[in-house]
Amino acid sequence: MQIPLQITTHNMDHSDALEARIRAKTDKLSEFFQHITSSRVTVELEGKQFRVRSRHQGSWQRDCG
8 A cells, every 4th residue: 555655855856766765665664554644754965874754644443352
């Protein structure tokens, strides 16, 4: 299942390859956590290093009975 994905980049260009890599990782994550309904990923370039931040939203119910 493809979940809505928002990708933001800072100090670098957004590329199709970057988006494809993030999409693949997000799809893999959704295989294990089906309750995810959306995802926001921020990629920052700081000097020669980059940082990735992600936030996933979702809801789930658990039956205890």
